[in-house]
Amino acid sequence: MRQFLLAPCIALACAALALPAAAQAPAAVHDEFFWLSEINKASWLTNTDQGLLAPDVAPRVAAALSQVIAQGDQPGGKRPVNVITYEPLLIQAGGPEVTLLHAGRSSQDMLATTRAAMLRDDMLGLAEQLNRTTRDLVEMAAKQRDTIVPNYTNGVAAQPNSLGHALLGHAAGLDRDAQRLREAYARIDRSPMGTTVLNGTSWPLDRARMAAYLGFPALVENAFDAAQVSPVDAAVETGALVSSIGLHTGAFVQDLMVQYAGPRPWILLADRGGATYVSSAMPQKHNPGLLNSTRRDASTAVDLSLGPVMRAHNLPPGMSDAKEVRDGVALVRSGVTALQGWQKILDAMVVDPQRALDALNSDWTASQEIADTLMRKWGVPFRVGHHFASELVDYARAHDIRPPDFPYAQARRIYREALAPAPGAELPMSEAEFRAALDPVAIVRARATAGGPQPAEMDRMLAAARQRIAAQDAWIAAERQRIATALATLDTAFAQRAPHR
Numbered sequence: 001m002r003q004f005l006l007a008p009c010i011a012l013a014c015a016a017l018a019l020p021a022a023a024q025a026p027a028a029v030h031d032e033f034f035w036l037s038e039i040n041k042a043s044w045l046t047n048t049d050q051g052l053l054a055p056d057v058a059p060r061v062a063a064a065l066s067q068v069i070a071q072g073d074q075p076g077g078k079r080p081v082n083v084i085t086y087e088p089l090l091i092q093a094g095g096p097e098v099t100l101l102h103a104g105r106s107s108q109d110m111l112a113t114t115r116a117a118m119l120r121d122d123m124l125g126l127a128e129q130l131n132r133t134t135r136d137l138v139e140m141a142a143k144q145r146d147t148i149v150p151n152y153t154n155g156v157a158a159q160p161n162s163l164g165h166a167l168l169g170h171a172a173g174l175d176r177d178a179q180r181l182r183e184a185y186a187r188i189d190r191s192p193m194g195t196t197v198l199n200g201t202s203w204p205l206d207r208a209r210m211a212a213y214l215g216f217p218a219l220v221e222n223a224f225d226a227a228q229v230s231p232v233d234a235a236v237e238t239g240a241l242v243s244s245i246g247l248h249t250g251a252f253v254q255d256l257m258v259q260y261a262g263p264r265p266w267i268l269l270a271d272r273g274g275a276t277y278v279s280s281a282m283p284q285k286h287n288p289g290l291l292n293s294t295r296r297d298a299s300t301a302v303d304l305s306l307g308p309v310m311r312a313h314n315l316p317p318g319m320s321d322a323k324e325v326r327d328g329v330a331l332v333r334s335g336v337t338a339l340q341g342w343q344k345i346l347d348a349m350v351v352d353p354q355r356a357l358d359a360l361n362s363d364w365t366a367s368q369e370i371a372d373t374l375m376r377k378w379g380v381p382f383r384v385g386h387h388f389a390s391e392l393v394d395y396a397r398a399h400d401i402r403p404p405d406f407p408y409a410q411a412r413r414i415y416r417e418a419l420a421p422a423p424g425a426e427l428p429m430s431e432a433e434f435r436a437a438l439d440p441v442a443i444v445r446a447r448a449t450a451g452g453p454q455p456a457e458m459d460r461m462l463a464a465a466r467q468r469i470a471a472q473d474a475w476i477a478a479e480r481q482r483i484a485t486a487l488a489t490l491d492t493a494f495a496q497r498a499p500h501r
Contacts, residue, residue, distance in 0.1 A: 030121060032325060033079035035114040036086050037069045038487065039193060041494040042213035043101055046206045048497075052103055061101050062498035064094025081325070083107035104196060104203030112192035112227040115325055117214065119234060120483070122332040123185050124476055126339075130181065130245070131472045133339040134174045136346045138465045141167035145458050148440050149266060149356040150365050152258055157365050160440035163351065165453035166255075168461055173248040175465070177241065178472055184237045185479075191216035192226035198318075199223055213493075215486035228317035235308035235322045235331075242335040246301035249338040253295045253345070259359075260288055266356035267349055275348040290348060294341030301334040360440040361404055364393045369437045370429075378428040388418040403438040 044065065048058045068089045072079045080086045084107060090098045145164035150157040191211035194201075200223045211219055220226040259265050269275040269288055279285035308331070312322035360366070370392065371385030391414050396406055408431040419425035429437065436442050447454045451461070 030118065031079065032081035032114050032118070033072055033086070035117045036080075036083065036110065037065070037072070038117075038214060038490060039110055039113055039210075040065050040090075040101060041490055042193070042210045043105065045213065045490070045493055045497070046209045047101070047103065049209075050204065050206060052203060052205075053100060057097055057100055059499045060094050061090075061098045062494070064090050064098045065101075066498055067093040083110050104194070104201035104205045106196045106227075108197045108227040109192050109195045112195075112220075112231050112323075113214065115231055115323060115328065116188055116190065116192060116216075116234070118325055119238065119328050119332070120185065120189050122329060123181060123188065123238070124479055126242075126245075126332050126335050127178065127181050127185075127472065127476050129336045129339045129343075130174060130178055131469055131476070133343045133346075134171055134178070134465075134472075135469050136343050137167055137171045137174065138462065138469065140346050140349070141165070141171065141458075141465075142462050144351060145455065145462075147351060147353045147356060148360065148444055150259075150360050150363070152255075155258070157359075157363055159365050159368065160360050160443055162444050162453035162458065163356070164458055164462075165444075168458070168465065170248065170252050170255075171465055173251075174245075175468055177245050177248065178468075180241050180244065182475065184234075184241055187230075187237065188234050189216060189479075190218040190220045190230075192220045192230070195220070195223035195226040198226075198228055213486060213490040215483035217482070224317075231323045232308070232312045232317075235328055236312060238328065239305035239308045239331060242301050242331055243305035245335045246298040246305065246338055249298035249301070249342050250295055252342060253291050253298065256345070256349075257288070257291060257295075260291065262359075264355060264359070266352045266359060268352070269345070269348045270350050273344070273348065275344070290341065290345055294338065294345060297334070297338040297341050301331075301338045304331045304334045307331065357440065361402055364396065364403055366403060366438045366440055366443055367393050369443050370434075373429065373433065373437045377433075380428075384419065388415050391418050404435075406438070408434055 044053070044058070044062055047053045053061060068086070071077045071089075078089060080089065087099065087102070090101070141164040143164070144167060145162060147163040148160050149163045149166070150159075151161040151166055152158055191207065191214060193210045193214065193216075194205040194207035207219055211217075220230050256267055259267060260269075269286075269290060271286070273290075275288070275290040276286040277289045279287060307327060308322045311327075315321055367389045368386075370389040371380075371382055374380035374385035374388070375382045392406070392411060395401075395410065395414060396403070401407075411434055412427045415427035416425050427434075444453050445455065447457075449457075451457060
């Protein structure tokens with residue numbers, strides 16, 4: 001999809017800049033001062049080359065800019081976050097003539113560019129944490145491929161399943177979040193620079209060259225959209241992504257809490273790193289502090305994700321309510337925090353397969369398999385088989401009989417009575433077939449559904465999930481490399497051409 005976003009002018013600008021190969025880029029998070037400085041460097045280089053800065057003025061502007069950057073990089077140095085507080089430092093360093101650098105620019109397009117660049121950085125940080133959590137989830141799914149546990153619908157134990165299969169289901173949700181992130185990132189990773197306020201400028205600014213210097217592969221084409229509409233869209237779309245991550249995190253936590261609260265849970269948390277804590281009054285009670293804090297963090301992410309929509313609702317374009325940098329940073333990092341908690345939960349989880357199997361064999365989560373087997377092997381209509389299985393469960397619960405212990409003779413009697421008045425109705429299942437239909441392990445292994453929990457499908461899905469994670473890692477690395485290379489080119493070009501004070 002990215003190739004359709006690349007304007008030909010930007011591709012040409014990148015070729016003209018001959019971006020050098022760079023070493024693997026480290027993850028870097030830059031503030032507003034950094035990006036305003038980079039924008040000023042890019043403006044100086046492109047405007048000087050176009051003759052928009054007179055040859056006798058350009059050196060003084062560059063020297064003033066270098067001085068402001070150097071002072072800002074000192075401990076306790078001034079690092080303004082707005083154009084209107086940055087420019088006075090330039091004037092102080094080089095006099096009023098330095099404001100010629102501002103030809104054809106506005107705080108509107110400069111701050112829109114700063115916001116896009118910072119959000120782009122934060123989105124890559126979120127992508128990294130999302131991939132780390134997903135990787136741990138997939139590897140735990142591989143480890144628990146053959147662990148059979150009860151799964152729940154409507155808050156009630158429903159059917160046996162592989163724990164690994166359920167974990168891969170949660171991983172599939174995170175994979176969709178990764179897809180949404182890449183799609184949102186492509187729309188954020190576009191340069192508003194050079195559009196001025198909302199209708200462009202009479203100065204022939206080279207937008208494509210500035211975009212390439214700042215590591216943007218595409219332009220926000222429409223000048224009105226650049227600073228008035230797209231920044232709000234970016235905030236709202238980011239909120240939707242973080243909301244989805246928060247919902248997936250909360251659902252996973254609650255899935256664990258359903259059985260953790262039981263008298264004999266089959267998933268516990270290791271007593272390390274503050275995962276649990278003992279009640280001050282009840283010594284037997286190990287509270288799941290990590291589950292509680294992660295659920296809180298997930299709820300915080302969902303809470304913050306609603307902010308951009310509420311702030312942008314019923315406002316005309318041009319208002320800054322939903323565009324604040326700090327709000328965007330807090331929003332994205334709330335998603336990171338929730339995912340970090342999820343990752344810690346995976347590290348602390350202790351699974352007891354035998355307890356899980358005991359829980360399955362103490363209830364009738366396998367009863368649907370009786371109806372399915374009767375229909376599949378002997379053509380008994382599903383609703384008839386379902387009625388027989390229901391009668392079976394009612395009898396077992398009334399007499400406190402566990403599935404493995406149910407008398408085969410009673411099953412035959414119940415079948416005859418359930419099918420009355422059909423003459424000579426006999427249970428077609430042998431005792432061995434009847435027992436197999438109630439065995440949770442056999443049920444899971446015999447599944448034939450594409451995407452099911454049977455070992456062959458689990459192995460296929462695990463391999464595919466690992467491939468997607470590797471591809472996401474490669475995408476993140478490539479994006480960081482591309483941005484770092486562009487900024488290195490900008491800094492090198494400015495350092496080589498700007499006079500030293």
